[in-house]
Amino acid sequence: MTASVISVVDLGVRFRRNRRGRRNFKDLFAGKNRRSRPGEFWALRNVSFTVERGEAIGVVGRNGQGKSTLLKLVAGVLLPDEGSVTVSDGVAPLIEITGGFVNDLTVRDNVYLTAGLHGMSRREIEARFDEIIDFAEIQDFVDTPYKHLSSGMKVRVAFAVIAQLDEPIMLVDEVLAVGDKAFREKCYRRIDEMLAGGRTLFFVSHNERDLRRFCTRGLYLDRGSLVLDSSIDDVLDRYNAEYNS
Known part of the structure; x- marks a missing residue:
């Protein structure tokens, strides 16, 4: 049942x-x-x-x-x-996903901070850090202050972090409407993978x-x-x- x-x-x-x-x-x-x-x-x-x-x-x-x-x-x-x-x-909340990021911290520090706030251990973050950065396609901006990123880049970083959470329920609220077409399709494929793995989507x-x-x-x-x-x-x-x- x-x-x-x-x-x-x-x-x-x-x-x-x-x-x-x-x-x-x-x-x-x-x-x-x-x-x-x-x-x-x-x-x-x-x-x-x-x-x-x-x-x-x-x-x-x-x-x-x-x-x-x-x-x-x-x-x-x-x-x-x-x-x-x-x-x-x-729950993995893909809602207002750029909220909670600190403008004056670097992208690297924000990844550790945000992933940690969502329950990932430092060891887990270290193991997945390169995957997060690769998914967000911001390899050249890892040590750049978050406030200097474009709005599209901020969305990519935020989604890449949240998408690494192993929580069984995904809560999604229009957040993918902000990124460019290529990145939206990349996010959609990631959501497809999560659903295929038995996640629940709201x-x-x-x-x-x-x-x-x-x-x-x-x-x-x-x-x-x-x-x-x-x-x-x-x-x-x-x-x-x-x-x-």
């Missing part, structure tokens, strides 16, 4: 319109009232689903419908206001071609609600019919 690696039950999360970010700690721990206060809105509510080990799930919906918020909840970056998110395996994207390439199942979010959980073809067909109507 296949085991669930992600379980989402009656999930709800809310934000404030009138200021940036989540509620403060006082808000989080004071009271049990779940009604929205003035200026608040529910980004997600009453969302439930499970993901089995080895599945490739595509999350579909227009901008502002809760897709990236859902991904961050699964990654543990955000905490829910209602319901629960249970993740039984480790993929947020507006790119229909990518969704059909990688995913077999889809989740369609609209106004913070899960309106369809079906095959990726069914989900995309409904999304296209409603979006273009």
Whole structure:
């Protein structure tokens, strides 16, 4: 029997319109009232689903419908206001992947720092360092301060580091849309290899071609609600019919 690696039950999360970010700690721990206060809105509510080990799930919906918020909840970056998110395996978060890199450090130091923060030991990083640099195609910039790299080079370094993680679940949020065509294809081949190795994929994207390439199942979010959980073809067909109507 296949085991669930992600379980989402009656999930709800809310934000404030009138200021940036989540509620403060006082808000989080004071009271049990779940009604929205003035200026608040529910980004997600009453969302439930499970993901089995080895599945490739595509999350579909227009901008502002809760897709990236859902991904961050699964990654543990955000905490829910209602319901629960249970993740039984480790995650490799390909979301906002250049975040956490330090501009004044060299590429070499950033690789060690970022890989270490994601749980790789120094010995593991040393063993994979050349592979990371080769994948990113920045052999001539290893000792260059990170801030001097182009935006495309920064994305290549970040993906190359995260792609070395052995975590069973991949969380991907449009990050590959930034690189050039040749590097995107290189990343896609790497994701194909990971899927062939039994990894689980949770993929947020507006790119229909990518969704059909990688995913077999889809989740369609609209106004913070899960309106369809079906095959990726069914989900995309409904999304296209409603979006273009």
